[in-house]
Amino acid sequence: MGLKTALYDTHVLQGAKIVDFGGWEMPLHYGSQIEEHHAVRRDAGMFDVSHMGVVDLTGDRVREFLRNLLANDVGRLKIPGKALYSCMLLPSGGVIDDLIVYFMSDTWFRVVVNAGTRDKDLAWIRRHAAPFGVTATLRGDLAMIAIQGPNAREKTLPLLAPALRAAAGELAPFFGGRFDTWFIARTGYTGEDGFEVMLPAADAAKTWTALRAQGIQSAGLGARDTLRLEAGMNLYGNDMDENHHPLESGLAWTVAFEPGDRDFIGRGALEILRHTAGDELVGLLLEERGVLRSHQKVVPAGEVTSGTFSPTLNRSIALARVPRTASAGVQVEIRGKLHPASIVKTPFVRHGKVLISV
């Protein structure tokens, strides 16, 4: 049997189709993945993301430690609650994981890592934290619910404790605030506005039920994947991994080369790689019917890293790794036949709006 979140029984009662995801038994959908997708784009939907690893890092030198551990620079985090997206790299530049780090206080940062990489992440973090006297604590006592969509915040706020509600209502994008044992951040993985709420696991089921009563659609990992891909967001293990560095994974914007004297793990390799031609990650729009899938071959060169059917566009879209010299028109091999596709700028969809021409 796989691992279960605090909301597992709730999902089953709601009739969710449960699948294994990184060792966790998670809801794929509650009936129609496409309806769940549209609910998030048009109104509000919620995801159980308690399988993700919440890790609290504490110690007097925690900022110094993270400036060494992460490719993005937590030195940019000046105001408590501010979040930063970053990769954690091997010395080779390969990506161990992508994560979000929240600045809680001068002696406490919180990182949220992927479920499938949690154990290796923790081992890596602890190994490098020790010399800095930093302690890493996995918060298995917390659940996490992501509420996303244009009406997500409005529908969530009335359910929060008054003190938390006041703070949450004021949050700017990519900021979080905490009250008592709850932490709420204006972050997400869908390209829509919304919250990610970390709360005691014991509160999860009743909170989920209350959110449902607010008219928020339960949504599974299926919709989460189509939403993130439309939003042009990477999925670890598909679009980057230990054999691919951020610069060929559409993540150059997350690597802080400045200030030049900040040494971070992987910097040496990236300093060389940034001056080579190499590959890049691009968006693809299939010009014909069909569905792009990961590992399909791009002609003349390259490979699809994530592909799906986009419910918003009613077309197939993908992320693909291709040589930087690739022209705008390529072909993708699907079941032995070549189909034309266009390289387009991502995101495909954001805040409910289609951003590419179809």
Added chain:
Amino acid sequence: MSNIPSDLRYTKSHEWVRAAQDGAVEIGITEHAQSALGDLVFVEVPEVGRAVKAGEASAVVESVKAASDVYSPVSGKVIASNAQLATQPELLNQDPYGAGWMFRVQTNAPIDAAALMSAADYANYLAEEAK
């Protein structure tokens, strides 16, 4: 419990077969199959005139998540295919035994009855599979 019409025959790979008087058969996927696949977004049916063999991958259905082959339960020539599925793949989810039919084959050999299940046998098969 899945809807399993009693007038059809079934395969272990979850296709259904509807026999007509003249030796032609209509083929589609079962209620159970469409439910397991989830929202279907792309369907590729065989071209009319194509010769298919029993057990051969003859059509493709793709859900948001994955592509699956549909196997022809019989040998023969494709005499019709459901063009509506190109623009309305959701018909397979909504009406798998009716508007979601996939293709028709004029058989050129006796149907291997042993390879096809009755509705009752298919229901048992599903129950066994779910264990």
